[in-house]
Every structure is written in C-alpha cells, then in structure tokens.
Amino acid sequence: METSDLKHHYSQQFNSELEGIRSRVLGMGGLVESQLEMAISALNRGEIDSAESVVANDEKVNAYDLDIDERCTTILALRQPTASDLRLVLAVIKTTADLERIGDEAKRVARMVSRVVCDMHDDSLLGRIVHLGLRVQQTLHRALDAFARMDLEAAIKVVDDDIDIDREYEDVVRQSTTRMMEDPSSIPKVLDIIWAARGLERIGDRCCNISEYIIYFVKGKDVRHTSLEQIKKEFNS
Amino acid sequence: MNPRPGWIQEFWRLVVLMLLAWAAGSVVDQVYLFLLLALLAYSLRNLYNLRRLAIWLGNPKFADIPIHFGLWGDVYSKVARVSLRQAQREKRLAELVNEYTASTSALPDGAVALDSSGRIRWFNDAATRLLGLQPAKDIGQPLLNLCRNPEMVSFVRNPDYARVLQISAPGDSERQLEMRIAPYGDDQTLLLAQDITERLRHERMRKDFVANVSHELRTPLTVIGGFIENLQMDENLQNDRMTRPLELMAQQTARMGRIVEDLLLLARLESDSNRNQSDRVDIGELIRNVADECQALADDVPRIDCEVTSTRHVLGDEKQLRSVVTNLVVNAINHTSAEQRVDLSWRDEGAQSLLEVRDNGIGIAPEHIPRLTERFYRVDAGRSRDRGGTGLGLAIVKHILHHHDAKLEIQSRPQEGSRFVCRFSSSQLVD
Numbered sequence: 001m002e003t004s005d006l007k008h009h010y011s012q013q014f015n016s017e018l019e020g021i022r023s024r025v026l027g028m029g030g031l032v033e034s035q036l037e038m039a040i041s042a043l044n045r046g047e048i049d050s051a052e053s054v055v056a057n058d059e060k061v062n063a064y065d066l067d068i069d070e071r072c073t074t075i076l077a078l079r080q081p082t083a084s085d086l087r088l089v090l091a092v093i094k095t096t097a098d099l100e101r102i103g104d105e106a107k108r109v110a111r112m113v114s115r116v117v118c119d120m121h122d123d124s125l126l127g128r129i130v131h132l133g134l135r136v137q138q139t140l141h142r143a144l145d146a147f148a149r150m151d152l153e154a155a156i157k158v159v160d161d162d163i164d165i166d167r168e169y170e171d172v173v174r175q176s177t178t179r180m181m182e183d184p185s186s187i188p189k190v191l192d193i194i195w196a197a198r199g200l201e202r203i204g205d206r207c208c209n210i211s212e213y214i215i216y217f218v219k220g221k222d223v224r225h226t227s228l229e230q231i232k233k234e235f236n237s
Numbered sequence: 238m239n240p241r242p243g244w245i246q247e248f249w250r251l252v253v254l255m256l257l258a259w260a261a262g263s264v265v266d267q268v269y270l271f272l273l274l275a276l277l278a279y280s281l282r283n284l285y286n287l288r289r290l291a292i293w294l295g296n297p298k299f300a301d302i303p304i305h306f307g308l309w310g311d312v313y314s315k316v317a318r319v320s321l322r323q324a325q326r327e328k329r330l331a332e333l334v335n336e337y338t339a340s341t342s343a344l345p346d347g348a349v350a351l352d353s354s355g356r357i358r359w360f361n362d363a364a365t366r367l368l369g370l371q372p373a374k375d376i377g378q379p380l381l382n383l384c385r386n387p388e389m390v391s392f393v394r395n396p397d398y399a400r401v402l403q404i405s406a407p408g409d410s411e412r413q414l415e416m417r418i419a420p421y422g423d424d425q426t427l428l429l430a431q432d433i434t435e436r437l438r439h440e441r442m443r444k445d446f447v448a449n450v451s452h453e454l455r456t457p458l459t460v461i462g463g464f465i466e467n468l469q470m471d472e473n474l475q476n477d478r479m480t481r482p483l484e485l486m487a488q489q490t491a492r493m494g495r496i497v498e499d500l501l502l503l504a505r506l507e508s509d510s511n512r513n514q515s516d517r518v519d520i521g522e523l524i525r526n527v528a529d530e531c532q533a534l535a536d537d538v539p540r541i542d543c544e545v546t547s548t549r550h551v552l553g554d555e556k557q558l559r560s561v562v563t564n565l566v567v568n569a570i571n572h573t574s575a576e577q578r579v580d581l582s583w584r585d586e587g588a589q590s591l592l593e594v595r596d597n598g599i600g601i602a603p604e605h606i607p608r609l610t611e612r613f614y615r616v617d618a619g620r621s622r623d624r625g626g627t628g629l630g631l632a633i634v635k636h637i638l639h640h641h642d643a644k645l646e647i648q649s650r651p652q653e654g655s656r657f658v659c660r661f662s663s664s665q666l667v668d
Contacts, residue, residue: 023379030385037410134410141408148382149374 014079021071021092022148028064028096029144032103035061036140036203039110040133043126043196046113054110061103068096087220091213095147098206102140105199105206109133112196116189125175125190129197132168136200136207139165143207152218152235155211159228165204172197243311250307254279347414347430350421355379355393358425367430369408380428383407392416396426403433413437448504451497458497462490492627499629502560503612506636516555517667520562520592521545523555524581527562537575539596541566544582549590549666557637564630565594565657571626572655573598588663597654606647610635634659641665 035054042051072093075081081089116126139161146154176190176197215223215231223231254275262271286309293301293313297320302313338361341348347364349357357370357380364370368384375383381390384407392402396418406412417429465487468474474483521543528541551558562581569579573596580595601609605616613628631645638645642665649655 019379023382026382026385027387027390030381030390031387033385034387037405041410137410138408144385145369145383145408148378149371151374 017071017075017079018085018088021068021075022088024064024068024071025092025095025099026144026148028061028068028099029140029147031057031061031064032099032106033137033140033144035103035106036109036133036137039106039113040130040137042110042113043133044130048114051110051113055107058103058107061100065096065100068092072096084217084220087217091217094213095210098209102203102206105203108199109196112192116192116196125172125179125193128168128172128175129193129200132165132172132197132200135161135165135168136203139204139207143210146214147210150214150218152215155214156228156232156235158211159208159231162204162208163228165201169197169201169204243306243308246306247308251279345432347428349380349428349430351380351393351426351428353424355381364430367406367412367414367432369406389416393418393426393428396420406432444504444507447500448508451500451504454497455494455501458490458494462487462494465490496627496629499627499633503629503633503636506557506633506640516553517550518553518555518558519550520558520583520590521547523559524562524583524592527559527566528581531563531566531570534570538570539573539575539577539579539598541570541579541581544580544584546582546584547590549585549668551590551641551661552665552667553641554637557640561634561637561659562592562594564634565659568626568630569594569596569598569655569657572596572600577654586660588666590661590666592659592661594657595654600651600653600655601647601649602651603649606649609647610645 035057038050039054041047042054072089075089079085139158142154142161143158145151146158173194176194180187180190209224212223215221215235219235221234223234255272258271258275259268262268265271286304289303290309290312293303294316297317299314299317299321302310302317304310304313342362344361344363347361347367349360349364349368349370352358356377357375359376360368360370365372370383381393384390384393386404386407388402388404392400398418398420400418402416404414404416406414411434412432413434415431415433417431419427419429421427465483468479469483469487474480524545525543528543532538532541566579566581573579577597580593582591582593582595584591584593601616605614608614609616610631612632615626615628635645638659641661643659643661646658646660647655648658
C-alpha cells in the first residue's frame with residue numbers, strides 16, 4: 001500500500017520523525033490496551049491490587065499524550081508537511097487524544113473494582129460486563145492493528161463491530177434496570193455497573209473515531225458524521 | 238562442430254580476404270584502396286555481429302543463436318553455456334529456499350526475523366497464528382507496531398538473550414506465549430514465540446491434583462492412626478499375635494502421614510507467590526540447635542560437629558530454613574554409622590555464604606547425583622524406607638532454597654562420604 005509507505009522523503013530525518021510519531025502512538029496504544037486488559041481482568045477476578053496499578057499507570061498514558069503532542073507540533077512547525085504527511089500528523093494528534101480518553105475510561109472501570117467486586121462475585125451482571133469488556137478490548141486491538149497497517153477494510157470492520165458493542169451495552173442497561181426494580185437495596189452497586197458499562201461503550205465509540213482517522217489518512221476523506229452504509233458504499237464500489 | 242578452434246578459422250578468413258583484395262587491387266593497380274575496402278567490409282561485418290550479440294544477450298538461449306561457426310559461433314555457444322549453468326544453479330537455489338521456507342513454516346513455534354531497526358523481514362505460518370501477523374502485508378512493518386504490549390516493547394528494545402518473556406498473545410488474552418530472542422547475522426534478531434497455554438494448564442492441574450489428594454488423605458489417616466493407638470492400648474489385645482502387627486500398622490500410618498505432610502508442604506512451596514522474607518535467621522544458631530536435637534534423638538547417631546565462622550543472617554522464612562537444615566542433617570545421619578561423623582558449617586565465601594553438611598558415610602554414586610532432588614527418587618529404596626524417609630526431603634530442600642535465592646550443590650563419592658552445600662547469594666544476606 002503506497003499510502004502507508006513513509007519512506008518517500010529525501011530527508012531521512014523527516015522520514016524517521018514521521019515513523020517515530022506513528023510508532024509512539026502505537027506504543028501508547030499498547031499501554032492503553034494493557035491498562036484495559038488489566039482493568040477487565042481485575043473486574044473478573046476481583047483483584048484490587050491490579051486495579052490500583054491501573055489507576056497508578058494512567059500517569060504514563062498522560063505522559064505519552066504530552067510527548068506525542070509536542071513531537072507533532074514540532075513537525076508541523078519545522079517541516080510544514082503537506083498532503084499525506086499532513087494527514088498523518090493530524091490523524092496522529094486526534095488518535096492520541098482518543099487513546100488518552102480510553103485510558104481514562106479504563107481507569108474509571110478499575111476504580112469501580114474496589115467498590116463493587118467484594119460483594120458481587122458470581123453475579124450474572126458482573127459476568128455480562130466482563131464479556132462486554134473483553135469484546136471492547138478486542139475491538140481496540142483491531143483498531144490499533146488497522147492503524148499500524150493503515151488498513152481500510154479492517155478500519156471499516158471496527159465500525160461494524162461497534163454496533164454489536166452498543167447492542168450489548170443496551171442489554172446490560174436493561175438487565176441492570178430490572179435488577180434495580182427487583183431489589184432497590186442493590187441500586188448503588190448497579191449504578192456503578194452501569195457507569196462502567198457506559199465507559200466501555202464509550203471506548204467502543206472511540207475505536208470508531210480511530211478508524212475514521214485511518215480512513216481520513218488513507219483516502220483523504222473526512223467520514224465523521226457519515227453513516228456506515230454510506231462509508232461502505234463509497235469505498236467498496 | 239568444426240574441430241578447428243574458431244579464432245584460427247577467423248584468422249585464415251582474414252588472411253584470405255586480404256590476399257584476395259591484394260590480388261584484385263594489383264590487377265587494377267589500386268592495391269591500397271582495395272585493402273582498405275576489404276578491411277572496412279570486415280569491420281562492418283564484425284560490427285553487425287556485435288550488434289546481434291548485444292541483442293541476443295538480452296535473452297541468451299541456445300535455440301536463438303544466430304551464428305554457429307567461427308569465432309562468433311564460439312562466443313555465442315560459450316555464453317549460452319554459462320547462462321544455462323547459471324539458470325540451473327538459480328533453480329536449485331530457489332528449490333532449496335522453497336524447501337527451507339516450507340520446513341520452517343511447518344514449525345509449531347512462531348518465528349519472526351527482524352532487521353536492525355526492528356522491522357519484520359520474514360515470519361512463518363505459526364507466527365501468523367500466534368502473533369496475529371498478516372502474511373506478505375506485514376513485511377517491513379516495525380514488529381512493535383503490531384505487538385504493542387509494553388512488556389513486549391521493553392523486551393524487544395533491550396534484548397537479553399537469556400531471558401524468556403511470558404505474556405498473553407496479542408489480541409487473545411486466553412492464550413499464553415513464551416518469547417525468546419536470539420541474535421543472528423549482522424545486527425539482526427530472531428524472535429521465537431511458543432504457545433504454552435496447554436503446558437500451563439497441565440502444570441496447574443498437576444499441582445491442584447497433588448494438593449487435593451494429599452488434603453483428602455490427611456483426614457482418613459488421622460482417624461486410622463487414632464484408632465490404631467487405641468487398639469494398642471487395649472489390654473485384651475496385648476498378646477504375641479497382635480502386638481507386632483499393630484506396631485507395624487502404627488509405623489506405616491505415621492510414615493504415610495509424613496509423606497502427606499511433605500507433599501502438602503511442597504504444594505504450598507510451589508504455589509506460594511507472596512513469600513515470607515522478613516525473618517532475620519541466624520543460621521549459626523539454627524544449625525547448633527538442629528545438631529543438638531538430632532544428637533539427642535537416638536543413641537546410635539554419629540557425632541555431629543558445628544563450625545560457625547560467619548556472622549551473617551539470612552533474610553527469609555525461619556521455619557522453612559529449619560526444615561532445610563533438618564532434612565540435610567537427618568539424611569546425613571541416615572547414611573552414616575555410629576562411629577562415623579557429620580560436620581556442619583556456616584561460613585562466608587566472598588559476598589556469598591555457605592551452609593555445608595558433610596559426612597564420611599556411604600556416599601552416593603555419581604549417576605544418582607543429578608536426580609537426587611526428584612520426588613520419590615531413591616538410591617537404595619529399601620534402606621531409606623527402613624529409616625522412615627519420605628523420598629521428598631531433598632525436593633523440599635531444593636524448593637525452599639530456590640525461594641531464598643540459594644543453590645544446592647552436591648558432591649559425593651561412594652564409601653568416602655557426601656557434601657551438601659547451600660550457597661546463599663548476597664541479596665538475601667545481612668550482617
């Protein structure tokens with residue numbers, strides 16, 4: 001794919017700068033992925049220790065965010081990139097922002113672990129949310145893989161996946177509502193669960209955003225606020 | 238084929254041409270003009286042939302050779318032969334490469350070759366499966382863009398070729414992988430990934446099994462032991478027929494109880510992740526205590542001497558370390574007779590400290606030494622069982638020492654005695 005080839009500049013330095021920001025975004029993505037994985041396994045097994053380390057590690061995610069932003073600013077100022085280089089820098093800046101938010105959501109889920117898990121193991125609601133979490137985790141992984149390969153088809157598939165995530169989120173909410181009606185004393189805990197589910201659902205949406213930046217980089221077309229059918233029609237024809 | 242070499246033919250052809258030109262020229266008295274014309278014609282012909290050669294060289298084949306005789310024919314056939322040989326060699330090489338690629342593809346372990354900047358140069362089918370790589374598409378992509386786990390990143394960036402990394406597979410947290418890195422060529426690395434999910438599951442099952450079985454056996458054994466004791470007290474059964482069997486039953490029940498206890502201890506040692514490292518254990522004091530206890534155990538015990546020159550303490554679990562010393566000393570006593578001796582010592586050797594248990598008893602044949610720490614491995618089955626051994630002592634010693642960052646070294650010669658040394662590293666020692 002010629003668009004993902006970053007080696008087309010005469011300036012070696014510029015090439016390696018562009019390659020560098022892309023690698024750093026993916027490094028940040030890896031960190032966020034492992035944060036999410038840890039948060040979900042903490043939720044699943046009730047490990048409060050690893051939940052706490054997720055909260056502590058969020059610092060590192062923020063440090064990545066600042067570092068990548070600074071690098072991008074430098075490139076914009078010194079190189080004045082055009083065409084696909086400019087699109088890459090913009091995609092990187094936006095992806096970084098989304099990854100940082102995903103990190104925050106993972107932290108929120110981890111915070112909830114200590115409050116909820118101790119009196120809720122083997123609860124079917126907990127099982128549902130862990131399942132939702134694993135699904136979101138996989139979608140994030142696919143979105144970042146698509147970013148590494150600048151793979152249009154994989155990016156569109158991520159947007160597809162998000163529809164399933166939304167559906168599963170609605171199921172969790174419905175089940176939680178029923179639970180609250182049956183047993184009002186469980187309301188505080190179930191509210192926590194709903195917040196966590198909401199966070200996971202938001203992560204799915206952010207994965208979609210990342211896919212849209214990929215499409216923007218490869219095709220030069222801004223597909224935000226466009227329906228999936230339209231996107232598919234445009235690129236599959 | 239003309240037997241005469243091409244260049245001689247060509248030479249004679251030139252001579253004949255010159256002679257003809259000279260003859261024709263002398264007839265009309267224009268010798269020089271005719272010679273010049275002949276030479277011109279000759280060189281034009283060569284130029285033409287040279288052009289044909291250049292065209293033919295674009296795709297040199299035997300079938301297309303335009304000239305078969307003379308010097309030019311020679312040149313053509315020789316070039317054709319060389320290129321044919323080259324083509325054959327290339328074909329052989331390609332076959333070899335294909336075969337090699339096919340065989341590495343069949344490997345069950347994932348292999349990825351990386352260049353000096355960490356880009357993927359090549360990978361096999363298993364890597365596609367285990368690491369989620371896409372064939373052809375991912376060649377040239379930096380590996381760390383696809384395997385983004387932070388642990389993996391630091392593992393690949395700062396390669397320690399002796400280290401093995403265990404992480405979950407990218408995109409599949411159920412699957413566990415073991416990663417290794419090996420250098421090859423100039424500045425290239427080979428990353429190997431092995432799927433160990435099954436192995437881990439089996440290991441866990443084995444440990445659970447041993448722990449569960451031992452636990453289940455403990456209660457019935459306690460009950461049986463209690464009743465045997467009751468029966469032994471019963472005055473109605475104090476006769477010649479019953480005393481001996483009851484005694485044997487009590488002995489064997491006690492032995493089985495010890496085995497179960499040892500198995501449980503081992504299971505605990507294996508699964509124990511948060512170890513107690515907080516005690517400051519005075520090994521000198523410990524070995525003196527154990528020596529006194531063992532000396533008092535029976536009359537036919539050999540003499541036990543202690544020599545303590547180190548003042549260092551070990552950071553660790555006092556109960557476990559006591560069990561190490563006891564196991565080693567009891568072993569030594571069991572393999573020496575009353576008139577022989579057992580020496581214990583605790584001394585420094587540079588930054589390390591050594592705990593040594595030495596005897597001049599029956600010793601161990603060299604072929605047994607590497608297997609001594611295996612569970613239930615016995616050099617002489619009858620002997621140690623008579624002495625009440627469980628067959629687990631040295632396995633326990635090895636595990637405890639491993640928890641304390643220490644190593645067990647065994648030296649022995651048959652009929653001369655044995656030497657068991659526990660080597661503690663400086664990280665576990667305090668003054």
